[in-house]
Amino acid sequence: MSERNPPAKRAQAAVFDGIMFLLLVSLSCTFVFVTVASYGQQEDQVMRSAYMLNYMQSVMKSVYFIDASTISNIKPDATLYPNLDCLKTKDYPGTVSVSDLVKRDVGDPAQTHPLGPALDDKFGTADSPGKTALRCSLEELMKPLSLSGYKYFSEFLDQRRPTAESPSGKAVTQPETRITNSILFAKLAEPAKQEGQIVQPSGCELAKNAGANVLSVASPFRVINYIGGGETSNRYIFRICVWQSNETAVGLGR
Amino acid sequence: MVARRAFVGPLGDDIPSIFPIVAGVLLFIGTMAYAASLVAEKNSYLEVRKTSLGLSYIVTERGQMKKADLETLCADKLRKFGTNARVKFLITLERECPGYVFETDPKTTYDPNTAYAACSNLDFDAIKPDEVAARSPVVLNYPVAVPCPDEGSFTDGFGMINVIVWR
Numbered sequence: 526m527s528e529r530n531p532p533a534k535r536a537q538a539a540v541f542d543g544i545m546f547l548l549l550v551s552l553s554c555t556f557v558f559v560t561v562a563s564y565g566q567q568e569d570q571v572m573r574s575a576y577m578l579n580y581m582q583s584v585m586k587s588v589y590f591i592d593a594s595t596i597s598n599i600k601p602d603a604t605l606y607p608n609l610d611c612l613k614t615k616d617y618p619g620t621v622s623v624s625d626l627v628k629r630d631v632g633d634p635a636q637t638h639p640l641g642p643a644l645d646d647k648f649g650t651a652d653s654p655g656k657t658a659l660r661c662s663l664e665e666l667m668k669p670l671s672l673s674g675y676k677y678f679s680e681f682l683d684q685r686r687p688t689a690e691s692p693s694g695k696a697v698t699q700p701e702t703r704i705t706n707s708i709l710f711a712k713l714a715e716p717a718k719q720e721g722q723i724v725q726p727s728g729c730e731l732a733k734n735a736g737a738n739v740l741s742v743a744s745p746f747r748v749i750n751y752i753g754g755g756e757t758s759n760r761y762i763f764r765i766c767v768w769q770s771n772e773t774a775v776g777l778g779r
Numbered sequence: 780m781v782a783r784r785a786f787v788g789p790l791g792d793d794i795p796s797i798f799p800i801v802a803g804v805l806l807f808i809g810t811m812a813y814a815a816s817l818v819a820e821k822n823s824y825l826e827v828r829k830t831s832l833g834l835s836y837i838v839t840e841r842g843q844m845k846k847a848d849l850e851t852l853c854a855d856k857l858r859k860f861g862t863n864a865r866v867k868f869l870i871t872l873e874r875e876c877p878g879y880v881f882e883t884d885p886k887t888t889y890d891p892n893t894a895y896a897a898c899s900n901l902d903f904d905a906i907k908p909d910e911v912a913a914r915s916p917v918v919l920n921y922p923v924a925v926p927c928p929d930e931g932s933f934t935d936g937f938g939m940i941n942v943i944v945w946r
Contacts, residue, residue: 543796543803550803554810561814565821572828576919579835583921586842587937590924595936599878619934665937666922668879 593617611661630655643698676707678728729766741766830864831944846896853898872896876927916945
């Protein structure tokens with residue numbers, strides 16, 4: 526029997542090895558559980574975003590078909606949607622959709638709108654409640670997202686007037702009220718006069734610059750201009766962006 | 780003569796170390812088996828979600844839908860897609876002409892007999908809302924324009940497509 530490695534110490538070494546093996550296995554199992562817990566999260570996030578984008582595309586497609594007269598019974602929350610009277614669209618015939626009213630509203634002639642077209646419920650000086658119709662229809666169409674804590678902002682970009690900040694085009698002015706359910710960004714996106722020009726900030730850009738995780742969908746929006754006897758086509762981009770927000774109607778989250 | 784302590788024998792000395800080794804091996808195999816089952820369950824759920832998105836893309840091609848449109852789409856594309864993906868699905872089209880009203884009981888969406896129009900790869904009578912709810916289905920909702928105020932109207936108002944998929 527070796528005196529350097531007596532039997533008692535050999536048994537102790539074997540037990541020690543066994544316990545070390547158990548500890549290493551426990552550590553490996555911990556790593557396995559941590560990996561499995563996070564498995565599929567990225568795919569889940571991608572599919573969630575895909576659903577949101579598809580939802581917003583459906584909203585934009587529906588706007589082309591929903592008739593202006595059918596939205597007249599909507600009663601929106603006055604806090605989130607100030608100065609919104611959906612009854613204005615009641616008397617439009619069934620052949621006029623929400624998008625038709627919006628096209629008339631945006632297609633302002635230069636004679637009455639020298640500073641550029643505006644979503645002001647007017648075609649020139651005649652009534653054309655396009656912004657009202659769009660606000661009313663988006664109030665309903667975006668309700669599932671709105672009730673889930675999402676805020677949205679809708680705008681039109683004039684592709685004839687690209688800017689350095691917005692190469693896709695300058696945002697069409699939305700005087701008085703904006704097409705959004707966010708009280709904060711409705712205020713931030715208020716148009717202002719600068720050097721004789723009306724500057725309409727892009728609500729989507731403001732939300733993105735504020736650090737919100739913004740998802741946006743855009744589609745071409747053509748407006749035929751019949752003024753002057755000829756026919757020209759003005760190209761706009763119709764854009765809706767959404768983001769998660771803890772903004773509340775009272776106190777803005779405070 | 781020095782008394783020998785704690786000496787059972789060459790093999791006897793190793794017996795105590797067997798316990799942590801066996802425990803370690805069992806723990807490792809058990810963890811691997813559990814992790815594999817978790818991953819398989821997650822994969823199955825992700826497959827169901829992918830299929831539900833695929834069905835949604837087909838059914839939301841246009842922003843307007845009538846009963847006949849859904850029935851045509853159902854026969855041409857939706858049933859084949861769902862059956863190929865080995866899932867069970869139910870797509871309902873609801874008319875919400877005065878505006879969207881959200882039911883507090885989500886099972887009301889799972890009944891094809893109360894919807895304006897429906898499509899499924901199962902018989903409608905075989906779809907029991909309670910059984911569907913128990914399978915934790917994936918439910919996706921999309922807005923669409925439907926005939927309003929009546930079913931035969933030429934004007935369109937608010938509608939909702941519900942895509943419900945389960946295994």
